Amino acid sequence: MNIVKRKLLHWSWQYFQRENATSSGGKPVLYAKCKFCHQTYANNSDRLTTHLINKCEKIPPGIKTVLTRKYTAEHSEHLTANLAQV
Numbered sequence: 001m002n003i004v005k006r007k008l009l010h011w012s013w014q015y016f017q018r019e020n021a022t023s024s025g026g027k028p029v030l031y032a033k034c035k036f037c038h039q040t041y042a043n044n045s046d047r048l049t050t051h052l053i054n055k056c057e058k059i060p061p062g063i064k065t066v067l068t069r070k071y072t073a074e075h076s077e078h079l080t081a082n083l084a085q086v
């Protein structure tokens, strides 16, 4: 009986820390904080991925290579799907 409720998160979240903050309007906001350079983003997986691959200056090169491959694979699937519809 040790079931943890988990939402399925994009793989980029592995490299971000989730942080709760409060917006100026008093609403709770979820932030993603890069584990490598501590840059924060509002919850948006596209931006997180782009950050890791293109913008992060502290990400170890080995991890960056792996993530770039993952990202490319994800996007080539989309391309193939798009082509199939034409």
Ligand SMILES: [Zn+2]
Pocket: 034, 035, 036, 037, 038, 039, 051, 052, 055, 056, 057, 058, 059
């Ligand atoms: Zn970073």
